[in-house]
Amino acid sequence: MKDRNHLSNVGLSHEVQIIKNGILDIPMLQLLQADGKPHDGAVLPSLDQETVQKIYDTMQYIRVLDERMIAAQRQGRISFYLACTGEEASTIGSAAALKPQDMIMSQYREQGALAYRGYSTEQFMNQMFSNELEPNKGRQMPIHYGAKELNFMTISSPLGTQIPQASGYAYGQKMAGEEAITICYFGEGAASEGDFHAGLNMAAVLNCPVVFFCRNNGYAISTPAEEQFAGDGIASRGLGYGVKTIRVDGNDVMAVYAATEQARKIALEENCPVLIEAMTYRLAAHSTSDDPTGYRSKDEEEKWRAKDPILRLEAWMEAKGWLDAEANKQYVEKTRQEVLQELKRVEQVPICVVDEIVEDVYDTPPWHLRKQLKDLKEHIAKYPEAYPKTSGRL
Amino acid sequence: MKDRNHLSNVGLSHEVQIIKNGILDIPMLQLLQADGKPHDGAVLPSLDQETVQKIYDTMQYIRVLDERMIAAQRQGRISFYLACTGEEASTIGSAAALKPQDMIMSQYREQGALAYRGYSTEQFMNQMFSNELEPNKGRQMPIHYGAKELNFMTISSPLGTQIPQASGYAYGQKMAGEEAITICYFGEGAASEGDFHAGLNMAAVLNCPVVFFCRNNGYAISTPAEEQFAGDGIASRGLGYGVKTIRVDGNDVMAVYAATEQARKIALEENCPVLIEAMTYRLAAHSTSDDPTGYRSKDEEEKWRAKDPILRLEAWMEAKGWLDAEANKQYVEKTRQEVLQELKRVEQVPICVVDEIVEDVYDTPPWHLRKQLKDLKEHIAKYPEAYPKTSGRL
Amino acid sequence: MVKMNLLQAINDALISMMTQDERVMVFGEDVGHFGGVFRATSNLQEKFGKARCFNTPLTEQGIIGFANGLASQGSIPVAEIQFGDYIFPAFDQIVNETSKFRYRSGGQFSCGTLTIRTPYGGGIAGGHYHSQSPEAFFAHIPGMKIVIPRNPFQAKGLLLASIKDDNPVLFMEPKRLYRASVGEVPEEDYELPLGKAEVTAKGSDITLLAWGAQMEIIEKAAEMAALDGISCELIDLRSILPWDAETVCESVMKTGRLLINHEAPLTGGFASEVAATVQENCFLHLESPIARVCGLDTPYPLSHEKEYMPDHLKTYEAIKRTVNF
Amino acid sequence: MVKMNLLQAINDALISMMTQDERVMVFGEDVGHFGGVFRATSNLQEKFGKARCFNTPLTEQGIIGFANGLASQGSIPVAEIQFGDYIFPAFDQIVNETSKFRYRSGGQFSCGTLTIRTPYGGGIAGGHYHSQSPEAFFAHIPGMKIVIPRNPFQAKGLLLASIKDDNPVLFMEPKRLYRASVGEVPEEDYELPLGKAEVTAKGSDITLLAWGAQMEIIEKAAEMAALDGISCELIDLRSILPWDAETVCESVMKTGRLLINHEAPLTGGFASEVAATVQENCFLHLESPIARVCGLDTPYPLSHEKEYMPDHLKTYEAIKRTVNF
Numbered sequence A, B: 001m002k003d004r005n006h007l008s009n010v011g012l013s014h015e016v017q018i019i020k021n022g023i024l025d026i027p028m029l030q031l032l033q034a035d036g037k038p039h040d041g042a043v044l045p046s047l048d049q050e051t052v053q054k055i056y057d058t059m060q061y062i063r064v065l066d067e068r069m070i071a072a073q074r075q076g077r078i079s080f081y082l083a084c085t086g087e088e089a090s091t092i093g094s095a096a097a098l099k100p101q102d103m104i105m106s107q108y109r110e111q112g113a114l115a116y117r118g119y120s121t122e123q124f125m126n127q128m129f130s131n132e133l134e135p136n137k138g139r140q141m142p143i144h145y146g147a148k149e150l151n152f153m154t155i156s157s158p159l160g161t162q163i164p165q166a167s168g169y170a171y172g173q174k175m176a177g178e179e180a181i182t183i184c185y186f187g188e189g190a191a192s193e194g195d196f197h198a199g200l201n202m203a204a205v206l207n208c209p210v211v212f213f214c215r216n217n218g219y220a221i222s223t224p225a226e227e228q229f230a231g232d233g234i235a236s237r238g239l240g241y242g243v244k245t246i247r248v249d250g251n252d253v254m255a256v257y258a259a260t261e262q263a264r265k266i267a268l269e270e271n272c273p274v275l276i277e278a279m280t281y282r283l284a285a286h287s288t289s290d291d292p293t294g295y296r297s298k299d300e301e302e303k304w305r306a307k308d309p310i311l312r313l314e315a316w317m318e319a320k321g322w323l324d325a326e327a328n329k330q331y332v333e334k335t336r337q338e339v340l341q342e343l344k345r346v347e348q349v350p351i352c353v354v355d356e357i358v359e360d361v362y363d364t365p366p367w368h369l370r371k372q373l374k375d376l377k378e379h380i381a382k383y384p385e386a387y388p389k390t391s392g393r394l
Numbered sequence C, D: 001m002v003k004m005n006l007l008q009a010i011n012d013a014l015i016s017m018m019t020q021d022e023r024v025m026v027f028g029e030d031v032g033h034f035g036g037v038f039r040a041t042s043n044l045q046e047k048f049g050k051a052r053c054f055n056t057p058l059t060e061q062g063i064i065g066f067a068n069g070l071a072s073q074g075s076i077p078v079a080e081i082q083f084g085d086y087i088f089p090a091f092d093q094i095v096n097e098t099s100k101f102r103y104r105s106g107g108q109f110s111c112g113t114l115t116i117r118t119p120y121g122g123g124i125a126g127g128h129y130h131s132q133s134p135e136a137f138f139a140h141i142p143g144m145k146i147v148i149p150r151n152p153f154q155a156k157g158l159l160l161a162s163i164k165d166d167n168p169v170l171f172m173e174p175k176r177l178y179r180a181s182v183g184e185v186p187e188e189d190y191e192l193p194l195g196k197a198e199v200t201a202k203g204s205d206i207t208l209l210a211w212g213a214q215m216e217i218i219e220k221a222a223e224m225a226a227l228d229g230i231s232c233e234l235i236d237l238r239s240i241l242p243w244d245a246e247t248v249c250e251s252v253m254k255t256g257r258l259l260i261n262h263e264a265p266l267t268g269g270f271a272s273e274v275a276a277t278v279q280e281n282c283f284l285h286l287e288s289p290i291a292r293v294c295g296l297d298t299p300y301p302l303s304h305e306k307e308y309m310p311d312h313l314k315t316y317e318a319i320k321r322t323v324n325f
């Protein structure tokens, strides 16, 4: 047995000095200035034009999708939606720096990452309408996406639960010898949950190749970050766990990409977690159930609207000569049409047959669920008008 | 509505630099060297001889109590015990720096703090024998002390639960305008629980006058600290929460006292939490159910035995001319006798009458518990030999 | 009397308690300035200050841990869990702490002043995580009280009683009634008894038992049954723990039949406890098996919500089956 | 066949599974080098390396969260919770995650490979927090399986089946039998069916149902009753969820009477589900009320442990009451 010394590296002091706030002032990586110009000496990630265009298009795509879906919710066509306006650079920039085999475990505001992976408008619509074409079978509310073939884990509402799960997933990837990591997204609010603590600490101790990506967007519904924590954001906690950490400007897609690329490399090569805190702002309402005018000022919002991540990338592309304004306009228009068309079309697709109600609780329905289904179907047959969505297909 | 800016104080960097371990090397306060000599320039807390003697006596008392109770457990006289050998300076030094009105919420290895508060040998024995004289009514295992009149919260086994509770308790003290704080003890193992995260973060955000006192004694049962966390101990986490923090040598009673005194002052005056991490070593087995030879070497233990906190204080008292070796010997002998005597005497005290089984579940037993008690008593009356401890007093 | 919806009745009770006793504190996620996602705590921060009505960080285990400590200190915490579905991270603090605090300390310390408020239940297109009815998990915890109101009048009277009661109370609010249920509520304070069921309609053929939003369902089913000449006695259980077996059994001894309706899944739901107790106490009076009309033994499904729910039609059918047994 | 105690049988099953399939990983507090506080995981780290058998930090919510992720990835985690009393911090991960993973994703992802092992139960002078029998809390969670063995033979066969089963299983080990229960166990692998109860003794007057360590109790009570000429049929439920209502009901239709014994508190315990179902399915066959002999509705008290427990004497008395109803 080797001797252990949990004091082996500790320095000494001989004066009572309680460490106050401030020794942790973790700087924020910013590559592009607000006007899109790179900072002096900043080394941008080496991205080809095609990739940048894909990032830019995805940002535009998501902006359009968000707009349209909020409108659809207002029209009563879908029950719920949750936009990510203002945070597109965080989720899309990070997703772009990953490999397709990396698992994405997200919170709910990462539709950008999903779209970057190739989730189609049709897929978005199927999910939003909870229909039978949706692989998740319409069992959860809108925006709870999940796509196994895209390595995008089905979203779960309880906050923070995916954080220790991501550590476990990544551990499994390592044990299976895969060239893959897990990325785990969450908000600064969710980082208050006990599961955050467990997940980061376990990843550090058990050497899990996972990138924790915190979107610090200033709010958890109505609760501002200052009532969420008193420390130096979320990044400072990473250091406490011995987790390699970086803070980035979440509205600077280049910074996000560069940090994530590096984090992924470290996670994979060194078999360890990396924490990224992306500083951004939730320009959107929390969800379609929320109205932010109750808790924040228009002024504050305006200040952040000026830091729009799409505009920053656009400015950079412009300077680089990569911006084709006309093509972009067409792309946005085409997207708008596509979303509207798919919306209309998918609206007609029925929900799953009622038999699905007892499937997937277990690998196969046990006796009691078979009995409950049988009773239910007999009941529906008796009152078909009361269950119009399923009675036609018993 | 004021505008919020959760980036207001952030610095910028323009190069991807993932912060690795090492920026947090929190030093450890040590006032007395291993041989009991103060470090050059170290300012010791101004303690009078009487207080030092009380601290010293309590340390000896606990050492004796621990020895005797382990023996009693081996003899089958009590079912369970848990010693704190090696950690006396941490718990007694900190308790000495508190005021009687401060609430103590402990984990289970803080019998030193309890003894310092004035818990008597008789009280210890009553608890250990779960008898009817015990205010907690013998409902929990031995060592789950609790004494309202001493402001010592009844101990609960589930680890970490007292941490957010301490934040709440302290908040209540503040709201009630009391000149009092709460101290919350826990091990470095318990600090892995989600409740730790919640408790420290809430205390910081809600400005609770609480001192969190972590005994980092290197082990959680068999699990060494290195498999518990990968960061710079527990202190580094405090900084992440924006909690004022200090690390002390837990085997240096002067350092512990000085840190706690200062922490209490800050907590009370600034209405905020303070975290103390005391670096020490669990020389004892985890409990009487444990045998540490399965997971650590004698060598390692010996190294720490040489850092015995009692010897360090003794050496300092000696140099100061405050050590009366003969009187101490007598005190230890007297304590030993007292413990044995009380043990013998208290062993005879009966447990609570069976009526107590349904008391304190609610403020008064509802109908179903009254019925269950009635049935139970009728049953016991039928089989008195089967329930010998209560059947004589129905 | 004032016309109020269920949310307003709750808000009213909270204002009254905070006015009466400055030890009362209200907190939880978004309950501060914003007044909670359902607005049950509207205006409390403005009226009573940030120290007595405040947002917490987003941690349910922390909220209840903090509340336990605060209660044991002597304050009167009213903690909100934003959705019943999110109470589970606090389960340890409730099972092992809140409910055992008094017992383990021989009555030296307790969390008796604690009230936990949480919206629960389905029927709002909430899917898995905004629809659950978790009362049965808590009904197996000695030391807790569980209270569920069915309308604004009940809500105010039961919430006031819960906050004043010297035992930890889990107060579950049927969220689909928050705005839908409107009724006359006295302006002054009044308390409705904990642990007492209420017979809301007399009948002779079968007893229908429910609580919260499902009261509407059994009322509707009873109306349908009445057309068939079946006379239903309706009981609102109101308190799940301790529960009023006496009132229920008395009714069953009279009607000879019992149907229990709840939204939560059948297996291990609270209907099982009621059925087990009633069959024991009323064995010789029962003319047919006790029926349970409950949620399916599945997670709460979004698109099949209608099919999942123990609605008035399923209840009506079960009434007929039971009466014609 | 080898003589083993219950702990050795579990250790044996774990060794077998880890040998067969390298995706099997065993972890929890102190399970690594030390082999767990009860030594159920002895020698696993030595045999299979630290990557496959390891200590975790002290966080039950983390252990199950980690295990859920690992299972969803395709590994086969066998996670230990050191005591059943400490499973509650993981309750959210179990209720909202483990058990709903498959359903919410339409079967795309699942935690089917997960097995959670935990010692439970009283009778060891453990007081509040080393004695609880929390099975009923989990029995209300669609998607979980719950399995409890009564002896070493059952333990090995059921644990192997649990690990191989493609559903999350909570495997609860009656810790007072860990060393006390010794029996012959085949050296080779075998599986006992999940979801199937076992009739361990035939009888004609009354059916006695229990699980885990309480099987000994009902056996003893049955012996006493036999002296009075009462013939008891004994059933070990073995699986609490899904549970084998068919076997139980068949037996009750024959004997006309049922007694259920469990250690957990009466109210909301699993006996209530059994009673509710059986009274429905066997209504016309029941000759007396279904009896429940359970723990009191209090936290588990240390000094009154003997009085608290649903022992053979209480069971024997209830048998007589039921038969003489």
Ligand SMILES: Cc1ncc(C[n+]2csc(CCOP(=O)(O)OP(=O)(O)O)c2C)c(N)n1
Pocket (backbone or CB within 6 Å): A109, A157, A158, A159, A160, A186, A187, A188, A189, A190, A191, A215, A217, A219, A220, A221, A282, A286, C029, C058, C060, C082, C086, C089
């Ligand atoms: C365990 C849990 N508690 C509460 C909620 C309700 N809730 C949904 S979103 C949210 C705020 C989350 O904020 P944050 O993590 O910062 O993410 P953001 O919405 O800002 O992207 C809350 C409280 C929940 N979903 N889960």
Ligand SMILES: Cc1ncc(C[n+]2csc(CCOP(=O)(O)OP(=O)(O)O)c2C)c(N)n1
Pocket (backbone or CB within 6 Å): B109, B157, B158, B159, B160, B186, B187, B188, B189, B190, B191, B215, B217, B219, B220, B221, B282, B286, D029, D058, D060, D082, D086, D089
């Ligand atoms: C929630 C919970 N999980 C597990 C246990 C079992 N247990 C009791 S003590 C202990 C180790 C605690 O270690 P630490 O916090 O470092 O305190 P120390 O024993 O070193 O004083 C464990 C795992 C428990 N009591 N509570």
Ligand SMILES: [Mg+2]
Pocket (backbone or CB within 6 Å): A187, A188, A189, A215, A216, A217, A218, A219, A220, A221, A282
């Ligand atoms: Mg946020």
Ligand SMILES: [Mg+2]
Pocket (backbone or CB within 6 Å): B187, B188, B189, B215, B216, B217, B218, B219, B220, B221, B282
């Ligand atoms: Mg320790």
